[in-house]
Amino acid sequence: xxxxxxxxxxxxxxxxxxxxxxxxxxxxxxxxxxxxxxxxxxxxxxxxxxxxxxxxxxxxxxxxxxxxxxxxxxxxxxxxxxxxxxxxxxxxxxxxxxxxxxxxxxxxxxxxxxxxxxxxxxxxxxxxxxxxxxxxxxxxxxxxxxxxxxxxxxxxxxxxxxxxxxxxxxxxxxxxxxxxxxxxxxxxxxxxxxxxxxxxxxxxxxxxxxxxxxxxxxxxxxxxxxxxxxxxxxxxxxxxxxxxxxxxxxxxxxxxxxxxxxxxxxxxxxxxxxxxxxxxxx
Amino acid sequence: xxxxxxxxxxxxxxxxxxxxxxxxxxxxxxxxxxxxxxxxxxxxxxxxxxxxxxxxxxxxxxxxxxxxxxxxxxxxxxxxxxxxxxxxxxxxxxxxxxxxxxxxxxxxxxxxxxxxxxxxxxxxxxxxxxxxxxxxxxxxxxxxxxxxxxxxxxxxxxxxxxxxxxxxxxxxxxxxxxxxxxxxxxxxxxxxxxxxxxxxxxxxxxxxxxxxxxxxxxxxxxxxxxxxxxxxxxxxxxxxxxxxxxxxxxxxxxxxxxxx
Amino acid sequence: xxxxxxxxxxxxxxxxxxxxxxxxxxxxxxxxxxxxxxxxxxxxxxxxxxxxxxxxxxxxxxxxxxxxxxxxxxxxxxxxxxxxxxxxxxxxxxxxxxxxxxxxxxxxxxxxxxxxxxxxxxxxxxxxxxxxxxxxxxxxxxxxxxxxxxxxxxxxxxxxxxxxxxxxxxxxxxxxxxxxxxxxxxxxxxxxxxxxxxxxxxxxxxxxxxxxxxxxxxxxxxxxxxxxxxxxxxxxxxxxxxxxxxxxxxxxxxxxxxxxxxxxxxxxxxxxxxxxxxxxxxxxxxxxxxxxxxxxxxxxxxxxxxxxxxxxxxxxxxxxxxxxxxxxxxxxxxxxxxxxxxxxxxxxxxxxxxxxxxxxx
Numbered sequence: 092x093x094x095x096x097x098x099x100x101x102x103x104x105x106x107x108x109x110x111x112x113x114x115x116x117x118x119x120x121x122x123x124x125x126x127x128x129x130x131x132x133x134x135x136x137x138x139x140x141x142x143x144x145x146x147x148x149x150x151x152x153x154x155x156x157x158x159x160x161x162x163x164x165x166x167x168x169x170x171x172x173x174x175x176x177x178x179x180x181x182x183x184x185x186x187x188x189x190x191x192x193x194x195x196x197x198x199x200x201x202x203x204x205x206x207x208x209x210x211x212x213x214x215x216x217x218x219x220x221x222x223x224x225x226x227x228x229x230x231x232x233x234x235x236x237x238x239x240x241x242x243x244x245x246x247x248x249x250x251x252x253x254x255x256x257x258x259x260x261x262x263x264x265x266x267x268x269x270x271x272x273x274x275x276x277x278x279x280x281x282x283x284x285x286x287x288x289x290x291x292x293x294x295x296x297x298x299x300x301x302x303x304x305x306x307x308x309x310x311x312x313x314x315x316x317x318x319x320x321x322x323x324x325x326x327x328x329x330x331x332x333x334x335x336x337x338x339x340x341x342x343x344x345x346x347x348x349x350x351x352x353x354x355x356x357x358x359x360x361x362x363x364x365x366x367x368x369x370x371x372x373x
Numbered sequence: 374x375x376x377x378x379x380x381x382x383x384x385x386x387x388x389x390x391x392x393x394x395x396x397x398x399x400x401x402x403x404x405x406x407x408x409x410x411x412x413x414x415x416x417x418x419x420x421x422x423x424x425x426x427x428x429x430x431x432x433x434x435x436x437x438x439x440x441x442x443x444x445x446x447x448x449x450x451x452x453x454x455x456x457x458x459x460x461x462x463x464x465x466x467x468x469x470x471x472x473x474x475x476x477x478x479x480x481x482x483x484x485x486x487x488x489x490x491x492x493x494x495x496x497x498x499x500x501x502x503x504x505x506x507x508x509x510x511x512x513x514x515x516x517x518x519x520x521x522x523x524x525x526x527x528x529x530x531x532x533x534x535x536x537x538x539x540x541x542x543x544x545x546x547x548x549x550x551x552x553x554x555x556x557x558x559x560x561x562x563x564x565x566x567x568x569x570x571x572x573x574x575x576x577x578x579x580x581x582x583x584x585x586x587x588x589x590x591x592x593x594x595x596x597x598x599x600x601x602x603x604x605x606x607x608x609x610x611x612x613x614x615x616x617x618x619x620x621x622x623x624x625x626x627x628x629x630x631x632x633x
Numbered sequence: 634x635x636x637x638x639x640x641x642x643x644x645x646x647x648x649x650x651x652x653x654x655x656x657x658x659x660x661x662x663x664x665x666x667x668x669x670x671x672x673x674x675x676x677x678x679x680x681x682x683x684x685x686x687x688x689x690x691x692x693x694x695x696x697x698x699x700x701x702x703x704x705x706x707x708x709x710x711x712x713x714x715x716x717x718x719x720x721x722x723x724x725x726x727x728x729x730x731x732x733x734x735x736x737x738x739x740x741x742x743x744x745x746x747x748x749x750x751x752x753x754x755x756x757x758x759x760x761x762x763x764x765x766x767x768x769x770x771x772x773x774x775x776x777x778x779x780x781x782x783x784x785x786x787x788x789x790x791x792x793x794x795x796x797x798x799x800x801x802x803x804x805x806x807x808x809x810x811x812x813x814x815x816x817x818x819x820x821x822x823x824x825x826x827x828x829x830x831x832x833x834x835x836x837x838x839x840x841x842x843x844x845x846x847x848x849x850x851x852x853x854x855x856x857x858x859x860x861x862x863x864x865x866x867x868x869x870x871x872x873x874x875x876x877x878x879x880x881x882x883x884x885x886x887x888x889x890x891x892x893x894x895x896x897x898x899x900x901x902x903x904x905x906x907x908x909x910x911x912x913x914x915x916x917x918x919x920x921x922x923x924x925x926x927x928x929x930x931x932x933x934x935x936x937x938x939x940x941x942x943x944x945x946x947x948x949x950x951x952x953x954x955x956x957x958x959x960x961x962x963x964x965x966x967x968x969x970x971x972x973x974x975x976x977x978x979x980x981x982x983x984x985x986x987x988x989x990x991x992x993x994x
Binding site for chain 1: 380383387393395398401409451455459462478482488491510518568588607617
């Protein structure tokens with residue numbers, strides 16, 4: 092009986108699920124990206140034409156879209172960390188322990204508004220007669236309304252709003268695990284609070300930053316909704332280019348090739364940050 | 374490091390930033406006219422009445438709930454079994470298994486959705502809530518696995534060994550010792566998975582046919598134009614979610630108190 | 634439902650049971666079974682509101698399932714990804730009907746039972762809806778991609794000509810509808826190219842003009858984005874907009890307006906037919922007849938998703954609705970508009986490439 096215990100087989104269902112519904116679909120997509128449409132039928136011809144199309148089609152727009160995507164995503168990730176870190180720090184060290192959980196829940200509450208609605212809502216907030224413009228006009232800081240929607244600024248703002256919440260969670264979780272004795276010891280050795288932060292707290296909290304930043308990168312670079320609603324198509328991001336191929340033309344081979352390129356970028360990001368990521372300990 | 378005043382000021386500004394779109398969303402769900410933009414000419418319940426009568430939204434709510442609870446349950450069970458087996462027994466291929474189980478987290482939802490679409494189409498399996506649920510288990514399994522794996526420490530292992538020594542069977546140990554000890558983490562994993570599924574758009578969009586989940590309903594409403602009805606729908610979703618958050622917090626609090 | 638849900642969740646021991654119950658419900662809920670009394674329709678988003686569907690569903694005691702799509706390519710891939718017999722009713726752009734007939738997707742409709750003589754004469758276009766003397770789809774709704782604008786901020790004489798689309802006077806206040814076919818055809822009209830004469834040779838000129846327009850534009854977006862831009866003042870002119878963007882709002886927002894410039898506009902038309910593979914052709918045909926009836930046409934013209942003219946001249950609409958749809962001006966509009974031109978696959982792909990480049994510019 093012992094040999095059939097849960098310890099021996101418990102991991103198999105999850106592995107089977109991942110193999111069947113993750114690995115096989117990825118292979119199917121890889122094959123699709125090596126196919127072409129011949130008279131409306133998709134045929135596997137082991138062609139690299141779709142990858143070539145990524146490089147050359149539409150005057151290099153796809154490469155531009157990839158660069159835009161990486162820029163927007165990096166900007167989002169950096170800004171989200173900068174917004175979230177102080178917030179998580181204040182939560183962990185400035186709020187009395189018994190209130191921390193309540194304030195934390197409050198901080199991430201908008202996380203539970205529908206994600207599509209959140210973007211739409213920012214569109215209303217940023218518009219020329221939206222609340223920001225109206226307030227600035229009222230205060231006399233503006234003489235005429237400034238359209239802030241439909242731009243890279245709006246896309247990044249919508250992203251940062253969402254991911255700052257996510258990062259606050261991961262960084263906070265990391266900060267509260269740092270033993271207070273370490274910081275006390277640093278203080279006893281004569282470090283001022285800035286030195287303690289720089290030499291003790293910050294390095295020890297980097298895993299939380301890395302996990303959150305990586306998740307931000309993955310989720311932001313593959314997102315279609317936020318740029319579509321807030322970006323106003325002033326520029327094209329890669330997920331938008333993918334959806335554009337699926338829309339009227341149903342060009343699955345090209346869309347698959349673009350997706351594989353996107354995946355390659357994420358894999359590179361993963362390898363770059365792998366040192367800090369202890370995925371088993373999210 | 375940061376002064377007391379600066380801390381509170383930062384917290385205040387951050388909360389304002391975080392809540393601004395939500396407050397505006399809620400306010401304009403009570404708009405009187407057809408445009409959910411200033412000037413505010415409410416309050417009116419006109420759009421709330423419309424949302425409550427909108428079958429697509431109520432169907433979407435129900436579908437999202439089914440997919441969310443179903444896929445979260447599946448992800449939690451699979452995640453728990455895997456975490457238990459990986460934490461209690463060393464294997465030659467442990468590293469590879471962990472990598473495989475965590476791999477989906479490194480891939481964008483768009484890619485997972487498209488892959489499943491191509492894959493199922495190739496097999497001749499039609500789109501449905503089932504297929505969306507399968508996709509949501511894929512994206513949530515790494516999270517439930519990671520959460521539960523990190524909680525299965527030596528402490529529990531010792532208690533489990535004690536139970537074995539007293540002659541308990543494998544199933545009894547897991548069900549009566551391990552599961553109760555892990556209860557808060559199981560609940561947290563389930564809740565996180567349900568939340569992510571509840572709000573997931575791209576996979577649900579690519580894999581749905583007639584029965585669509587709430588984010589897809591909202592997306593198609595959005596495509597047909599601006600309306601305070603969308604604000605009302607968004608506020609409704611927010612309200613339901615807050616209720617769920619409050620419930621789970623209550624459950625977690627009770628679970629911790631009972632253990633203490 | 635919520636209260637019993639709450640009670641279940643409150644009890645800790647039963648949380649797992651709830652999860653199990655959720656799974657069990659998924660298996661027994663009738664939605665997962667393909668019931669005999671369902672009608673599956675592949676439609677544009679204006680066929681999804683209860684006011685349109687409920688009267689038919691109640692009268693025949695059936696459930697109507699609708700799946701929205703946005704472009705004919707999406708519709709074809711949805712059909713290809715289904716099992717034969719999955720679909721019953723198809724709403725499709727009139728110009729795409731011959732292609733669908735060619736693919737063998739559409740069934741013949743009983744011409745004698747259809748209100749062919751009530752359809753506005755200009756919309757009948759037998760070359761689209763008939764093949765070899767057999768009727769395959771009925772025109773059901775039409776409208777224009779032209780220019781929508783804010784009449785308090787744009788001078789009437791400016792929108793009288795298509796050049797308003799690239800008038801530097803409105804720099805930063807122009808929105809462009811993000812669907813390449815009607816938008817590029819509208820630009821072609823402004824350049825003096827009749828839409829159905831567009832070839833690969835005309836694309837460089839259109840591309841150049843689009844790149845110029847992109848610089849002047851404040852936004853390129855879908856219906857809601859551009860509508861929002863008009864409502865909030867981020868844009869005062871919408872290229873390729875029309876009554877479908879503004880007609881539903883004109884009662885409350887009279888400043889939102891639309892027009893055909895003297896060069897004309899693009900006239901789109903939708904048609905409805907029955908799938909050749911449908912196992913419920915009789916019911917599907919009844920549904921087509923209902924959509925084309927005066928009652929169905931009235932509800933379709935004033936759809937929640939977008940308003941536009943019904944194809945049936947006998948549609949049930951009240952005077953204010955007719956005014957919003959500009960019923961009386963239609964003869965002039967029809968005379969001054971060009972039917973939507975669908976390029977062949979190669980030209981379509983080339984146009985999408987140009988469009989992708991413009992979006993990325």
